Amino acid sequence: YLILQCGNFCRDSMAAPPMWDEHQAYEELLYWDSLIQQGHRLLPPDFDRYEELRYWYDCLCYEEELRQYHDYIAAIEEIEDQRHHEFEPSGPLLFPQWPYDRLVMAKHSEVYPSPEELEAVQTIVSHVECALKSVSDQMDTRKDDKETTEERVLRGVMRVGLVAKGLLLKGDKDLELVLLCSNKPTITLLKQVAEKLTAQLEVEMSVLGCFMAFSVKNIFHRSGIR
Secondary structure (H helix, E strand, O other), X not given: XXXXXXXXXOHHHOOOOOOOOHXXXXXXXXXXXXXXXXXXXXOHHHHXXXXXXXXXXXXXXXXXXXXXXXXXXXXXXXXXXXXXXXXXXXXXXXXXOOOOHHHHHHHHHHHOOOHHHHHHHHHHHHHHHHHHHHHXXXXXXXXXXXXXXXXXXXXXXXXXXXXXXXXXXXXXXXXXXXXXXXXXXXXHHHHHHHHHHHHHHHHHHHHHOOOOOEEEEEOHHHOOOO
């Protein structure tokens, strides 16, 4: 079980996802997903392509959620503007008045993260995912390109919990990722991953010229491993 803490981040440091044909990319992602679900083993180049498609799709979903949030705020502002002019002869309101609209809007603004917070979450998670991918490559002891992803020590990383479901609230700082291993994880492996992850995050931050600071801690008693 690893806990990562980070400081200030650079908003321009998040790499933009590649520009692909959405329909073809989504069909290809479904194809790789179906192979994995059927128990097929992907070759390293195919697995890398699958991870690229997953990252692209996650970014696409995030952008859509952000767009819906902006549309929602714009609709609320439009309702407020119409209420300010409700007694003007310009015509009736397009939306009915509700006595608790202001209360709902106030509560929503209290609990829903701002666009800056959502972007910070996406940036932090993306940096950690990329760093874990590099750590997996470093720990890969394959001798030729025929080795499959199931023979890797670290097979992949998945978003779980609130960050995966898009249910983060304002102030939530616990972002959960699950690292998939080919064998049962051990404390020794946890220590190795923590050390390599710390070094890799420092490398990525220096390359990007970002002032984000990460701190990696081992929490053995919460890991459930020996």
